[in-house]
Structures are given as structure tokens and as C-alpha cells.
Amino acid sequence: MAKRPIYITTPIYYVNDRPHIGHSYTTIAADTLARYHRLADREAFFLTGTDEHGAKIAEAASAAGKDPQAFCDGIVLHFKDAWKALGIEENDFIRTTDTRHLESVTKILTKLKGAKTESGEDVVYASKYEGLYCVGCEKYLTEKDLVDGLCPDHKRKPDLVSESNWFFRLSAFLPEIKRLIESEELLILPLERRKEVLGLIAQNLPDFSLSREKVSWGIPVPFDPKQSAYVWVDALSNYISAIGYGAEDVESQRLFKKWWNDAETVHLMAKDILKFHCLFWPAMLLAIGEKLPEKLFLHGFFTVDGEKMSKTLGNQIDPNELVAHYGADASRYLLLTQYPFGVDGDIQVARFTEKYNSDLANELGNLLSRVVKMIERQFDGKLPGPVRDLAGVQELMELTEDAADKAYGEIKHFRIQGAIEVAQSLIKGANKFFDHAAPWKSIKEGRLEEAGGVLYVCCEILRVVSVLLYPVMPTKMRELRAVLGEGDDTLSLDSAREFFCLKPGSALTLSEPLFPRIQEPFVPSGMKKLEAEKATASDDGLLDISDFGKVKLQVAEVLKAEKVEGADKLLKLQIDLGKEKRQIIAGVAEFYSAEDLVGKQIVVVANLKPAKIRGIDSQGMLLAAKKGKKLTLISPSGEIPVGASVG
Ligand SMILES: [Zn+2]
Numbered sequence: 124m125a126k127r128p129i130y131i132t133t134p135i136y137y138v139n140d141r142p143h144i145g146h147s148y149t150t151i152a153a154d155t156l157a158r159y160h161r162l163a164d165r166e167a168f169f170l171t172g173t174d175e176h177g178a179k180i181a182e183a184a185s186a187a188g189k190d191p192q193a194f195c196d197g198i199v200l201h202f203k204d205a206w207k208a209l210g211i212e213e214n215d216f217i218r219t220t221d222t223r224h225l226e227s228v229t230k231i232l233t234k235l236k237g238a239k240t241e242s243g244e245d246v247v248y249a250s251k252y253e254g255l256y257c258v259g260c261e262k263y264l265t266e267k268d269l270v271d272g273l274c275p276d277h278k279r280k281p282d283l284v285s286e287s288n289w290f291f292r293l294s295a296f297l298p299e300i301k302r303l304i305e306s307e308e309l310l311i312l313p314l315e316r317r318k319e320v321l322g323l324i325a326q327n328l329p330d331f332s333l334s335r336e337k338v339s340w341g342i343p344v345p346f347d348p349k350q351s352a353y354v355w356v357d358a359l360s361n362y363i364s365a366i367g368y369g370a371e372d373v374e375s376q377r378l379f380k381k382w383w384n385d386a387e388t389v390h391l392m393a394k395d396i397l398k399f400h401c402l403f404w405p406a407m408l409l410a411i412g413e414k415l416p417e418k419l420f421l422h423g424f425f426t427v428d429g430e431k432m433s434k435t436l437g438n439q440i441d442p443n444e445l446v447a448h449y450g451a452d453a454s455r456y457l458l459l460t461q462y463p464f465g466v467d468g469d470i471q472v473a474r475f476t477e478k479y480n481s482d483l484a485n486e487l488g489n490l491l492s493r494v495v496k497m498i499e500r501q502f503d504g505k506l507p508g509p510v511r512d513l514a515g516v517q518e519l520m521e522l523t524e525d526a527a528d529k530a531y532g533e534i535k536h537f538r539i540q541g542a543i544e545v546a547q548s549l550i551k552g553a554n555k556f557f558d559h560a561a562p563w564k565s566i567k568e569g570r571l572e573e574a575g576g577v578l579y580v581c582c583e584i585l586r587v588v589s590v591l592l593y594p595v596m597p598t599k600m601r602e603l604r605a606v607l608g609e610g611d612d613t614l615s616l617d618s619a620r621e622f623f624c625l626k627p628g629s630a631l632t633l634s635e636p637l638f639p640r641i642q643e644p645f646v647p648s649g650m651k652k653l654e655a656e657k658a659t660a661s662d663d664g665l666l667d668i669s670d671f672g673k674v675k676l677q678v679a680e681v682l683k684a685e686k687v688e689g690a691d692k693l694l695k696l697q698i699d700l701g702k703e704k705r706q707i708i709a710g711v712a713e714f715y716s717a718e719d720l721v722g723k724q725i726v727v728v729a730n731l732k733p734a735k736i737r738g739i740d741s742q743g744m745l746l747a748a749k750k751g752k753k754l755t756l757i758s759p760s761g762e763i764p765v766g767a768s769v770g
Pocket of ligand 1: 257258259260261274275276277278
């Protein structure tokens with residue numbers, strides 16, 4: 124009997140940004156899971172895509188001088204290219220601007236409009252939406268968007284505006300969703316996330332709006348074309364629009380039945396979109412009378428080398444750069460082996476090269492090289508025959524015997540790292556066996572058959588490893604299999620359950636190392652750029668020590684000092700340099716009051732390119748000594764005329 128197929132999705136990614144490793148992480152995980160299920164002889168459908176509507180996109184498009192569709196078409200290519208570079212093989216890529224999606228969402232909205240709750244109320248009703256609206260931006264802002272209560276772009280207070288929107292009666296569905304979660308018909312994983320969802324239900328969440336009047340870049344609401352579909356219904360529906368929901372043709376209906384109604388359905392995502400996926404989405408499906416997804420797996424957040432990912436830190440890694448440095452497969456491996464899938468963790472990019480060299484170049488790549496080289500030298504490049512009663516072989520066979528089941532067991536529980544560890548333990552076992560059996564000694568002492576037996580067993584372990592790590596590193600593992608003379612016909616967990624499979628006498632060749640050693644650490648270009656900028660100016664008005672050599676230092680006297688409005692750390696100083704007077708902005712207000720400084724002699728960098736700090740001209744920098752939370756200005760220890768050079 125055919126095994127039940129599985130449908131795996133990532134969230135669709137918003138195209139206001141280029142893909143970074145946050146997007147890549149979920150997508151690589153989904154690709155790996157799908158490949159693993161296929162190894163277990165299950166059909167798997169893996170969907171990813173892009174979310175392309177909304178005010179932010181329209182705004183970014185107009186800033187780029189493009190119409191929104193052309194703008195989206197451009198950004199989508201970055202996602203598609205990045206996935207290709209990472210060896211991602213999705214079965215379908217849905218865009219919310221696809222016609223099929225528009226048709227599907229139109230159907231869903233129409234259905235929702237006619238739907239009634241159990242107590243006979245309309246599921247969709249008109250009500251007032253109230254929000255903070257910036258006329259400058261022509262969009263709603265949230266409290267979080269504001270800086271000191273103002274729109275950061277237009278420096279104006281947003282208006283409290285209300286518009287009439289269509290609302291979804293979420294409250295009517297919460298009791299049923301609670302029941303389904305508790306009975307595990309709707310399985311939310313890991314368990315902490317399930318608790319979080321049940322906690323949200325207990326708070327009696329308000330209904331959510333399905334439409335917006337002032338956002339024109341979206342799907343028109345069929346029963347009220349002045350309004351467009353708001354993000355929840357537009358984005359979440361991709362999971363069914365991609366597989367034919369609402370389409371009349373036979374093929375779409377077959378697809379939908381197969382992948383939604385009959386398959387095991389799994390949505391993967393990061394935990395920040397929990398509420399929408401675990402409550403809004405199931406509620407909408409209940410309202411239109413469709414089956415709910417079976418499993419929602421919410422993975423954690425990660426930091427990069429202990430820091431939150433951000434543009435300011437330059438640690439938002441472009442997957443293409445990572446691939447250029449380590450290759451697609453190793454990049455996937457490095458990301459998936461940092462911490463268990465599911466929890467919060469840290470991606471130690473600074474240690475990527477070390478990890479690559481130890482796990483891939485040394486443990487795995489070197490084992491293959493040593494074994495194949497010895498076979499080339501001593502056995503004419505032909506795989507020697509097995510010797511079953513060698514010391515240590517029994518143990519290795521036992522280790523290998525249930526490896527495939529163990530690894531797949533981990534995968535069924537979304538423990539990708541656990542599955543990788545099963546393969547790692549085989550590699551370690553084989554290395555230990557090889558070193559202990561020391562086939563080079565047997566060769567020297569003329570026991571060629573014994574040496575051959577050792578090499579054969581190592582090749583067998585490598586064959587099993589090539590199956591177990593294939594979902595993580597598909598290209599490299601196919602290369603490894605090619606060295607052993609294995610093709611895709613035996614690429615399955617079933618074949619990994621067998622031992623003594625390789626045919627003695629088959630030719631083995633390895634032209635270059637599977638994982639060549641890498642010397643250079645990986646530094647994201649964003650970080651390199653920041654470091655270069657830091658060398659010329661630091662934002663607190665203090666000079667970086669590396670630039671001292673090029674610098675012209677002079678003694679100056681502070682004539683006037685005052686605080687800078689809205690900047691707690693800055694003082695605006697008027698200084699006398701002898702031949703001229705200047706204004707500088709200095710980040711010393713936490714340590715000196717304006718009065719402290721007037722009349723004081725200080726040392727300044729006189730040949731600095733003028734800069735604007737908080738919009739105010741600054742022609743130079745003062746020198747200060749800083750340690751921890753202490754700062755003191757550098758000034759001459761005795762009287763000297765202003766303008767005197769320092770050096
Ligand atoms: Zn604004």
C-alpha cells in the first residue's frame with residue numbers, strides 16, 4: 124500500500140526585503156524534511172512563495188519609481204535565485220499576485236461572506252477599524268512604528284482615523300479551535316507554542332479585519348470592490364490556492380484532494396506568526412468548511428554570533444554570500460547543525476569555518492579520501508571484498524542497522540539536528556574503526572585481504588551516510604555516492620537499512636576532495652562595509668584609534684556649549700582654533716555639562732571632513748579617553764595658545 128503523502132509549506136515571504144538567512148533557515152529546513160520523507164518512500168509536496176500585496180510594497184515600489192507589479196517581479200527573482208543557489212527544490216512557488224491566487228482568494232471571501240456561525244450570525248460583518256494614519260505616508264502606522272509619538276519619516280503626529288472595514292468573527296470559532304488543539308487534531312509544536320496558543324484563546328481575542336479601504340495594492344473584495352483583502356486572508360490562503368482550491372478544472376480538484384484532504388499537512392514557520400497561523404487560519408478554514416492543517420511547527424528565533432540580526436549590525440546574511448564561501452550543501456549543513464530546530468538559538472557564523480573543517484573536511488571528507496586512496500594504491504582502484512569476521516565490524520553493523528530508522532524517527536519529530544547526529548555517529552565510528560584496524564599495517568605485513576575488509580566496511584558506512592545526509596546536502600551526497608558507484612535508484616532509507624551491499628570489484632575514483640579545506644572565515648559583506656565606515660567616523664563623535672596617523676590634532680578653546688535638542692548624548696560646541704572658529708558636535712553630554720566645558724582647552728581633530736550629526740553641521744571631533752562608563756576629555760596639562768598642534 125502506498126504511504127500517505129505529506130504536504131510541507133514555508134510561510135510566504137514578504138517582498139519588501141531581499142532574502143536573508145532568516146528566510147533561508149525555514150526554507151532549507153522544509154526542503155530537508157521533504158527530501159527525508161521522499162527517502163522513506165512517501166510522496167512529498169513542498170510549497171514556498173512570496174507575499175506581495177500591501178501599503179509597504181506599494182510605497183517601496185513608488186520610491187523605486189516602478190509600478191508595484193514590476194517591483195514585485197524584480198524582488199521575487201532574488202528569492203527564486205537564492206533558493207536555487209541553496210539547492211532548494213520546491214514543488215511549487217506561489218505568489219500572491221498570481222491569477223490563480225487571486226481567483227482562489229476571491230472564492231474564499233465570497234464563501235466567508237455567506238457563512239454563518241453555529242449560532243446563526245454572519246461570519247463577516249462591517250465595522251469600524253480605528254488606527255493611526257499618517258497622511259504623509261498614506262498608511263496606517265502602529266504604535267511601534269512611531270518615534271516619540273511621531274511618524275519617523277514625516278515628523279508629524281499621525282491622525283486617529285477610522286474606516287469601515289469587513290471583520291471576521293473570530294470569537295465564534297475559538298471554542299472549536301481550542302477543542303481541536305486539545306484533542307491534537309490540530310497539532311501545534313513544540314509544546315510551548317501550543318501552550319502559548321491556548322493562552323491566547325483564554326484572552327478572548329478581538330475579531331480581526333479582513334479588508335482595508337485605504338490600501339489599494341491588494342485583491343479587491345468581491346462584495347465591496349472599494350476595499351481590498353487585508354493581509355490575513357490574502358497571505359494565509361496561499362496554502363490552499365497553490366494546490367487548486369476553488370478552481371473548477373479536474374486537475375486542480377485532484378490536486379486539492381490529494382494534497383489538502385488526503386495528505387498529512389504541515390505548516391512550518393517562525394514563532395512570530397503564531398497567532399495568525401494557529402488561530403486566524405484555522406478559523407477561516409472552519410468558516411468555509413475545509414479541513415484544517417494537521418501540524419503547525421513553529422521554530423524559534425536565532426541570533427547571529429550572539430547578536431540580534433539587524434541592518435545596523437550588518438549581520439543580516441545574504442544566502443548567496445554564504446553559498447559563495449562554503450558552497451550550497453555546506454551552507455545548509457552549517458545552518459541546520461547550529462542548534463535544535465524548534466528552540467531559540469545562536470548561529471555561530473564566526474565559527475562556521477572551524478565547523479566546516481572539523482565536521483566536513485576532516486571527519487567525512489578525509490575518511491573518504493583516505494579509504495579511496497588506499498584502494499587506488501593497493502587494490503588497483505577496485506573495491507575489495509568484504510571480510511565478515513573482522514574485529515569491530517559487528518559493532519559497526521549494529522550501529523548502522525537501525526541508523527535509518529533512528530534518523531527518520533528524529534525527522535518525524537522535526538528534529539533535523541538529531542537526524543544529522545545519527546549520521547555523524549556513523550562517521551565517527553568508521554573513523555575510529557579505520558584508525559584502530561590500521562589497514563596500512565596489515566598491508567605492510569602482507570595481510571591484504573584483511574586490509575581490504577576494513578576498507579570495504581568503511582565504504583559501506585560512507586554509503587549509508589550518503590543516504591542519511593542526502594536531504595541536508597543533496598549535491599555533495601550524490602557526488603559521494605558516485606564515487607562509490609551508487610546512483611539514485613538505491614537512494615532510499617530501505618537501502619540504508621542493508622549492509623554488505625556494495626559490489627566488490629567495482630571501480631572507485633576520487634579526483635578531488637569532497638570538502639576541500641577552507642582557510643578564510645566568513646564575514647558578511649554588511650559587516651565588512653560597516654567596519655570600513657567605522658574607520659572614518661563613529662557616531663558618538665569619538666575618533667577610532669586606527670586613524671590617528673593621518674590626523675591633524677590641534678588645541679582649541681570651548682567658547683560656547685549647549686545641549687542638542689532630542690539627543691541626550693550630544694553637546695554642540697563653538698570652539699576657537701586660533702585662526703578660525705568652528706562648530707563641533709560631541710558625544711560627551713553624559714559626562715560633561717555645557718557649563719563644565721566653556722573656557723576649557725581641548726584637543727580636536729582639525730582636518731576631519733565636515734559631517735552632519737543629527738542634522739547639525741560638525742567640523743571636527745574632540746579627543747577623549749574612554750573606558751567602560753568613564754570618559755574624560757584630553758586637554759593640555761598647561762597653558763598653551765589655541766591652534767597649537769598636537770603630535
Ligand atoms: Zn509619515
